[in-house]
Amino acid sequence: xxxxxxxxxxxxxxxxxxxxxxxxxxxxxxxxxxxxxxxxxxxxxxxxxxxxxxxxxxxxxxxxxxxxxxxxxxxxxxxxxxxxxxxxxxxxxxxxxxxxxxxxxxxxxxxxxxxxxxxxxxxxxxxxxxxxxxxxxxxxxxxxxxxxxxxxxxxxxxxxxxxxxxxxxxxxxxxxxxxxxxxxxxxxxxxxxxxxxxxxxxxxxxxxxxxxxxxxxxxxxxxxxxxxxxxxxxxxxxxxxxxxxxxxxxxxxxxxxxxxxxx
Amino acid sequence: xxxxxxxxxxxxxxxxxxxxxxxxxxxxxxxxxxxxxxxxxxxxxxxxxxxxxxxxxxxxxxxxxxxxxxxxxxxxxxxxxxxxxxxxxxxxxxxxxxxxxxxxxxxxxxxxxxxxxxxxxxxxxxxxxxxxxxxxxxxxxxxxxxxxxxxxxxxxxxxxxxxxxxxxxxxxxxxxxxxxxxxxxxxxxxxxxxxxxxxxxxxxxxxxxxxxxxxxxxxxxxxxxxxxxxxxxxxxxxxxxxxxxxxxxxxxxxxxxxxxxxxxxxxxxxxxxxxxxxxxxxxxxxxxxxxxxxxxxxxxxxxxxxxxxxxxxxxxxxxxxxxxxxxxxxxxxxxxxxxxxxxxxxxxxxxxxxxxxxxxxxxxxxxxxxxxxxxxxxxxxxxxxxxxxxxx
Numbered sequence: 001x002x003x004x005x006x007x008x009x010x011x012x013x014x015x016x017x018x019x020x021x022x023x024x025x026x027x028x029x030x031x032x033x034x035x036x037x038x039x040x041x042x043x044x045x046x047x048x049x050x051x052x053x054x055x056x057x058x059x060x061x062x063x064x065x066x067x068x069x070x071x072x073x074x075x076x077x078x079x080x081x082x083x084x085x086x087x088x089x090x091x092x093x094x095x096x097x098x099x100x101x102x103x104x105x106x107x108x109x110x111x112x113x114x115x116x117x118x119x120x121x122x123x124x125x126x127x128x129x130x131x132x133x134x135x136x137x138x139x140x141x142x143x144x145x146x147x148x149x150x151x152x153x154x155x156x157x158x159x160x161x162x163x164x165x166x167x168x169x170x171x172x173x174x175x176x177x178x179x180x181x182x183x184x185x186x187x188x189x190x191x192x193x194x195x196x197x198x199x200x201x202x203x204x205x206x207x208x209x210x211x212x213x214x215x216x217x218x219x220x221x222x223x224x225x226x227x228x229x230x231x232x233x234x235x236x237x238x239x240x241x242x243x244x245x246x247x248x249x250x251x252x253x254x255x256x257x258x259x260x261x262x263x
Numbered sequence: 264x265x266x267x268x269x270x271x272x273x274x275x276x277x278x279x280x281x282x283x284x285x286x287x288x289x290x291x292x293x294x295x296x297x298x299x300x301x302x303x304x305x306x307x308x309x310x311x312x313x314x315x316x317x318x319x320x321x322x323x324x325x326x327x328x329x330x331x332x333x334x335x336x337x338x339x340x341x342x343x344x345x346x347x348x349x350x351x352x353x354x355x356x357x358x359x360x361x362x363x364x365x366x367x368x369x370x371x372x373x374x375x376x377x378x379x380x381x382x383x384x385x386x387x388x389x390x391x392x393x394x395x396x397x398x399x400x401x402x403x404x405x406x407x408x409x410x411x412x413x414x415x416x417x418x419x420x421x422x423x424x425x426x427x428x429x430x431x432x433x434x435x436x437x438x439x440x441x442x443x444x445x446x447x448x449x450x451x452x453x454x455x456x457x458x459x460x461x462x463x464x465x466x467x468x469x470x471x472x473x474x475x476x477x478x479x480x481x482x483x484x485x486x487x488x489x490x491x492x493x494x495x496x497x498x499x500x501x502x503x504x505x506x507x508x509x510x511x512x513x514x515x516x517x518x519x520x521x522x523x524x525x526x527x528x529x530x531x532x533x534x535x536x537x538x539x540x541x542x543x544x545x546x547x548x549x550x551x552x553x554x555x556x557x558x559x560x561x562x563x564x565x566x567x568x569x570x571x572x573x574x575x576x577x578x579x580x581x582x583x584x585x586x587x588x589x590x591x592x593x594x595x596x597x598x599x600x601x602x603x604x605x606x607x608x609x610x611x612x613x614x615x616x617x618x619x620x621x622x623x624x625x626x627x628x629x630x631x632x633x634x635x636x637x638x639x640x641x642x643x644x645x646x647x648x649x650x651x652x653x654x655x
Contacts, residue, residue, distance in 0.1 A: 002440065049516075080511075083418075086399060092371065096378040099456045111461035112517040112642055115367065116400050116421030121643025124511040130525060132509035133645055134429055137400035138418040145418040152436035173387050177394040206358065206416055206442060252405065253414025254358060 003201040004154040005194045005263055009238060010067030010164075010187030012037060012059060013222065013229055018066050025219075026232075026239035032218040037062075037183055044075070044126035052109050053122060055183070056088040060119035060166040061126070063185035063228075068127075068162065071189050071197070075127035078162040078189065079153055082120040082135040083146025085227040086178060088113060089170045119166065131159060142167070142227045143186065144250030147258070151204050154190050163188045165228040181225030186235065198263035199238050207257035211249045234258060264536050266505050266654045267435050270351065270445075270498035273342035274490035274595035275334075276582040277311030281341035286599050288581060289607045290627065296472050296484050296583050301454050302372075306463055309472045311486020311583030312454060313337070324410065329373035329397040331366070331453040332406045338451065338489025339410060347493055348411045351445055354497075361443035362417040363434050364404040365427025365450040367587030369419065370397035372455035403451050407491075415443045421587065423641030424550070426450060427490070428590025431649055432507040434494050449491035450591030458485055458586060465517055473553035473584070475577035475609050476562070476623045478616040483552045486583025490591035502598050505539065505634065505650040508532025512644025518556055519640060523564030526638065529646040530568045533636060537650045541569045544650070545630075546606040548593050548637040549621075551577020552584050561638065562621040576624045580610030590639040590647065597635040597651045605629045 009019045015035045016022030024030045042061035045053055053061070060082065068075045086092070091114045098106050112118065117135035124133055132153070138145035143165045150163040166185035170178045194201070212233035214220040223232045233246050243260045250256040273281060277295025278288040288295065296309045304310075316337030320328040324336065339345055352360060377392035396402055404419040416437060420426050427450020434446035452458075462468050462483060469482035494504065510532065512525035519526070534541060547569065549561055558577075565575060578596050585592050600606060608627040615623050634652040641647075 085401070087421075092374065092398070095457055095461070096371075096374050099375050099460065100378040100381075104456070104460050106457075106460045106464045108464040108517075111457075111464050114457070114461065115423045115642045117423060117641070117643045117645060118516070120422070121511075121516050121645070124513040124644060125515070128513050130511050130513045130528070132432075133422070133511045133643075134420060134433065134509070135422050135645075136418045136420050139395060139399055139401040139405070142401075142418075145416070148416055148437075148442060149418070149433060152433070152440040152442060156436040156439045173381065174394065177388060177392055178399070208358070251408070251414075251417045253408065254416055 002155055003203050004151050004190045005198040006200045006202055007189040007191045007195060007198060008067045008070035010063035012062035013184035014182050023239050026236045045122060049122055049125055054088055054113055056168050057119045057122050059168060059183050059185045060164050063187040064123060064162060064164045067187035067189050073160055076129050078129060079131040079159045080120055080123060080129060080133040081146050081150040081161055081163045083142040083165045085137055085139050085142050085167050087116045088118060089168060089174060093171050093174055138251055140227050141250040143231045144248040144256035148204055148256055150190055154192050158192055160191045163190065167227045184226035184228040186228045186231045194263045201261045201263050203259045205257050206254040207247060209247045209255060209257060211255050212247050264506060266503035267494050268496060268498035268500055269502040269504065269598060270493040270495040270500055271344060271347045272492035272595050272598055273338060273344045274592055275313055275338040275341055276488035276585060276592055277313055277486050278581050282599060286603050292610060294581050294610055302456060304459055306459055306468060307470045308468050309484040310454065311484060313487050326393060327396045327406045329370035331370045331403055331451055334453045334487060334489045335403055335406055335451045338491060344491055348447060351493060351495055352412060355444045357412055357414045359415055359444040360413045361415045361434060361437045361446040362404055362408040362413055363420060363430040363446060363448050364407050365420045365430045365587050365590055366403045367421060367423050367426055367452050368455055368457055369400045369402050371457050372453060373397040375456050407449060411447060422645040423643060424586055424589050425639040425641035425645045425647040426587040426590060428639035428647035428649055429509060431504055432509055435504060435507060438496060445495040447491060447493055450588035451489040452585055452587040453487040467554055469553060472611050473579055474611040475551035475553045475579055476558050476615055476619050477612045478614045480553050482554050484583040486585045488582060488585035488588040488592045490588060490595050501653045501655060502601060503652055503654045505652045506533040506537025508648040510646045514644055517642050519560040521560050523560040525644060525646045526561055526564035526640060527567050529648040530636060533648040533650045544634050544636050545632045546600060546635050547573055547575035548597050548635060549575050549577040550638040550640045551579055553579060559618055562619040565621045571620045571622055573622050574606050574624050575621055576607055576609040578607050593637045594649060597637045600632045600635055601651060601653050604631050606632060
């Protein structure tokens, strides 16, 4: 089959602050406990950029660093796909607020941090990554869409890819119309060839099958709490080395059927 | 890669609605930019405003009503694009056609309006504000899929000014990997205070009309636009995407790398993927925003890959910088150049900056055009080069 290989995983969510620390919960060996995510200092960012890095960027970095620290592949060599429903919704709020006031004062840093691909831009600077980088949104289906795009890059362009999916809760008053329960980010490093540490082989296709739900109510609530945690059924399958099909949401008309096999 | 046929395409900008209006304006040198009033903008600048589209969406589309989706609707209704997609849909099936739309701000203008209409007591946003169907970045792609009756893979690409160039690459890969059999790609960005005041805070907005490559250039003129293309491997049309190249500067969030390394590599990658040599390209449509930094860096990169004799120009003097729509608009202009056999000049350029050594056209040149390279470079150092051509 046209497969890509999962080299490593990154995770940053309440109660699951990294892939390694989350394994026992994902395997069902211990119950899920909703513990707030501690703030993250992105070590890869140079000091100047670190000063300007917002909560959203730090969150994306947390999962990205978790995934890239677990592989020998240099971060600089990876093409990237970033996916987010709303990216830095704090800045969108700040800008709209400023525009409704007089005088209209927008900070230049806020403006260049407001682009949907800001996290990807900071990552490329931090990692020295000069390969292709795309950033996309499919609202709640952003993880599925990001994974589809990342797989197509591996298969067609023949590169290794870092996928990073992240979203943060919206501030008031936006949270009434866009509810995201908690901050969360998930990352995968995908490779064209298997390595000694590949976790699984993955192939994906669109499907009209329903998305997978999690029986455990606490984990199901987390799954629905953030576009990035829509990845949870896939992450649990990887944690449990459970091969077979996992369906994740992508767009209103099409979900993503993921076929996982032994690497 | 195998050339990917462009079955049909359409573009609407300040220049006018549809391909014929653009071909006409490009030949006659008539800019679409003007000193127009927009909303409560008080900045002294030129804008590229699309005329006649800003009417409310009705019926099943009413929930999606906002300036950006109105512009998408207007653009889709030109050049029989909707009919062409319907024919494609009946051949492949709705689930086998992908939708990939580039945008930088989607419906943020609707959020701007909502914030001005907040409840004075509770500070709540008005009940009419539907974030998902308007401001959310995916909104314009979801709207496009809904409007065209398509249910294949869909997402919005938002990488600032390279967004709707990268959708061509994404669609090409989606088709090649079997995720879909054909794809609608597009780019839509509309006027909003966010980009006007945002670019102004970075001192990138020119008070004068934008003059790409001009010795006295002072920055960008913002424009709005909507454009779409139907990519179908089985189309009979000779126009095709021959190659794409995508790179990252890894340098700075809002300034291009002066030596243009990322741009050099994206242009080379497009050529390599197409299997063609630099001297086989006839014309380059530059990103050419009219900022000092971009035009200098891009010229260096073009000269490095193609030499100083390669005919090139920015067409932002006609449309303004349409941001997330720029990739699509300039892809359309590149295809028009091939179809009509001319290379547009660098409009509004009076004297070429001596620091710019690239072969900037100051007069429009009538000549057969077989292959065009189009550049789009965005904030965050996101670079994309597309190669279009005529194949038999």
